[in-house]
Amino acid sequence: MNGDHDAFTLGPLETGPACCVPQPAVQVRNLSLCYDGKTALDTITLDIYKGCITALIGPSGCGKTSFLSAINRLTDLIPRCSVTGRILIGGQDIHHPRCDIQALRRRVGMVFQKPVPFPLSIRRNLSLPLNEHGVTRKNEAAGIIERVLHDVGLWDEVHDRLDAPALSLSGGQQQRLCIARALALNPEILLMDEPCSALDPIASGVVEDLICRLQGRYTIVIVTHNLAQARRIANYAAFFWVRERAGQLVEFGRCQHIFESPRHELTAAYVNGNRG
Amino acid sequence: MMLSVSVRQRIRDFSLQSLMYLAVLLVSAVFVWLLADLVQGGMAHLSWAFLTESPRDAGRAGGIASILVSTLLILLIALAAAVPLAWATAVLLAEFVPIDSRFGSAVRFSLYVLAGVPSIVFGLFGNAFFSIYLGLGFSILSGGLTLACMLLPILTSTAEAGMRTVPDTYRLSAAALGMTRTTALIHLIFPAAAPVLAAGLLIGIGRALAETAALLFTSGYVDRMPGSLLDSGRALALHIFDLSMNVPGGDMPAYAAALVLVSLLLGINSLAMAFAHGLQRRCILT
Ligand SMILES: Nc1ncnc2c1ncn2[C@@H]1O[C@H](COP(=O)(O)OP(=O)(O)OP(=O)(O)O)[C@@H](O)[C@H]1O
Numbered sequence: 001m002n003g004d005h006d007a008f009t010l011g012p013l014e015t016g017p018a019c020c021v022p023q024p025a026v027q028v029r030n031l032s033l034c035y036d037g038k039t040a041l042d043t044i045t046l047d048i049y050k051g052c053i054t055a056l057i058g059p060s061g062c063g064k065t066s067f068l069s070a071i072n073r074l075t076d077l078i079p080r081c082s083v084t085g086r087i088l089i090g091g092q093d094i095h096h097p098r099c100d101i102q103a104l105r106r107r108v109g110m111v112f113q114k115p116v117p118f119p120l121s122i123r124r125n126l127s128l129p130l131n132e133h134g135v136t137r138k139n140e141a142a143g144i145i146e147r148v149l150h151d152v153g154l155w156d157e158v159h160d161r162l163d164a165p166a167l168s169l170s171g172g173q174q175q176r177l178c179i180a181r182a183l184a185l186n187p188e189i190l191l192m193d194e195p196c197s198a199l200d201p202i203a204s205g206v207v208e209d210l211i212c213r214l215q216g217r218y219t220i221v222i223v224t225h226n227l228a229q230a231r232r233i234a235n236y237a238a239f240f241w242v243r244e245r246a247g248q249l250v251e252f253g254r255c256q257h258i259f260e261s262p263r264h265e266l267t268a269a270y271v272n273g274n275r276g
Numbered sequence: 277m278m279l280s281v282s283v284r285q286r287i288r289d290f291s292l293q294s295l296m297y298l299a300v301l302l303v304s305a306v307f308v309w310l311l312a313d314l315v316q317g318g319m320a321h322l323s324w325a326f327l328t329e330s331p332r333d334a335g336r337a338g339g340i341a342s343i344l345v346s347t348l349l350i351l352l353i354a355l356a357a358a359v360p361l362a363w364a365t366a367v368l369l370a371e372f373v374p375i376d377s378r379f380g381s382a383v384r385f386s387l388y389v390l391a392g393v394p395s396i397v398f399g400l401f402g403n404a405f406f407s408i409y410l411g412l413g414f415s416i417l418s419g420g421l422t423l424a425c426m427l428l429p430i431l432t433s434t435a436e437a438g439m440r441t442v443p444d445t446y447r448l449s450a451a452a453l454g455m456t457r458t459t460a461l462i463h464l465i466f467p468a469a470a471p472v473l474a475a476g477l478l479i480g481i482g483r484a485l486a487e488t489a490a491l492l493f494t495s496g497y498v499d500r501m502p503g504s505l506l507d508s509g510r511a512l513a514l515h516i517f518d519l520s521m522n523v524p525g526g527d528m529p530a531y532a533a534a535l536v537l538v539s540l541l542l543g544i545n546s547l548a549m550a551f552a553h554g555l556q557r558r559c560i561l562t
């Protein structure tokens with residue numbers, strides 16, 4: 001399944017862009033996920049590479065959101081959801097009983113499909129999670145807030161009204177605020193569940209540019225129904241499909257291969273818009 | 277044919293509407309009549325001295341100062357005991373137990389039953405348990421604790437409903453940011469639910485102020501200024517009851533005391549309405 005990158009990697013390179021040296025940041029092994037006894041994800045095995053953007057594509061209901069929530073163990077909050085199999089992040093099993101779940105979720109940030117700003121001020125939205133993770137000094141927090149707002153290109157728009165309610169922002173600004181909030185915790189991995197689907201094309205373009213700028217600094221997993229977008233921004237793509245109500249991984253590989261020379265006919269039909 | 281159908285519908289519409297207006301009119305008429313009666317009967321007797329003097333001659337003369345103090349103390353004890361218990365239960369039910377769990381349903385069911393128990397039964401229970409078994413006697417303390425038992429259901433169910441109105445997405449987002457449930461509860465869920473919690477609290481206060489039967493056998497009817505929480509103290513509603521039933525010539529002060537009580541209740545209810553309204557506005561905004 002991941003043979004196509006071995007073909008051109010001659011050996012571990014010490015320098016150079018991270019994508020040339022595929023190093024797994026997340027290793028998913030035989031992951032199955034059930035809601036109420038019904039299988040939603042069926043034995044997924046997949047590596048997500050450090051510093052790269054991995055796009056998850058596939059029809060609605062094939063378990064992309066479920067897959068993302070399994071990576072930061074948000075599935076723990078969903079009643080009657082059971083996860084089997086192993087997920088290793090940096091070589092550590094996240095289901096290990098001694099795994100610190102708060103620390104895990106700090107390492108693995110998540111951005112939801114619909115922006116969820118807290119009903120607090122813009123500043124408090126960013127400082128609340130920071131305080132929770134031990135950043136309590138005012139100017140340290142202020143520095144981080146300014147940096148992440150610059151990162152998401154929101155600083156110029158909001159720097160003079162940081163104490164305004166976050167709900168007064170537009171949808172696209174709210175989504176960028178949520179991305180900034182996730183970035184403020186300095187995660188290694190960023191999970192993004194259709195971050196542009198609720199946005200207009202312009203806001204969506206801004207977020208897309210942002211994701212491209214984050215490439216290399218963060219390991220990004222992005223779910224998207226916009227195949228053109230996946231093709232533009234992703235280094236790797238994973239194609240999920242539903243068989244007998246259970247989501248399965250059909251094909252995983254470099255984005256180019258998935259879109260131009262897929263090995264599986266389902267993938268070919270889906271990316272060419274014939275199915276799904 | 278078409279015309280007659282539409283005329284019939286219009287007549288039906290009209291009569292339904294008139295009926296509804298009539299019902300509304302009746303309800304408000306009852307309220308206005310009651311209020312007018314109270315004002316007419318009580319206004320003459322009501323004065324600053326009435327509020328600041330203690331009752332004399334079984335309440336025929338003097339005022340209601342000691343009664344107001346007792347009422348306030350009973351209320352404070354009831355709230356101090358009931359609010360922490362009720363809100364803790366609500367947090368458990370809304371945040372930690374799945375909505376369809378056996379345990380949650382059992383707790384909710386017992387609260388429903390408790391809410392339906394007549395207050396005189398609470399009075400008898402409070403007398404047997406707090407006054408006699410725990411040896412608190414006829415005291416403000418046993419009255420307050422009995423009231424606390426009465427307030428538990430309303431406080432718990434409003435608080436639980438309030439926390440359930442907070443969207444789950446907040447909880448998921450908070451968890452995804454590595455925040456603990458406690459932090460999410462304190463910084464997100466409680467503030468978002470605060471208007472409902474406050475409204476529930478005000479409704480509870482209203483109930484407590486109006487209570488008579490539960491206090492009859494627990495806090496008693498001594499109308500002196502209470503010296504301690506273990507003294508008996510007469511609540512306002514009980515004072516009205518006593519004046520009008522047992523004291524010949526007590527009608528005027530009874531009316532005045534009732535006017536005070538109803539004004540307090542009106543004030544508290546308008547506050548509760550204002551909070552509920554504030555919540556609605558926020559829900560629409562978010
Ligand atoms: N909380 C839940 N309880 C029960 N079943 C669920 C729950 N969440 C998802 N499912 C089921 O799991 C399957 C996968 O859902 P999931 O949300 O992961 O799909 P998805 O690929 O993200 O779809 P979409 O592209 O529409 O967002 C679906 O069949 C869905 O009905």
Ligand SMILES: [Mg+2]
Nearest residue numbers: 064065066193
């Ligand atoms: Mg989804």
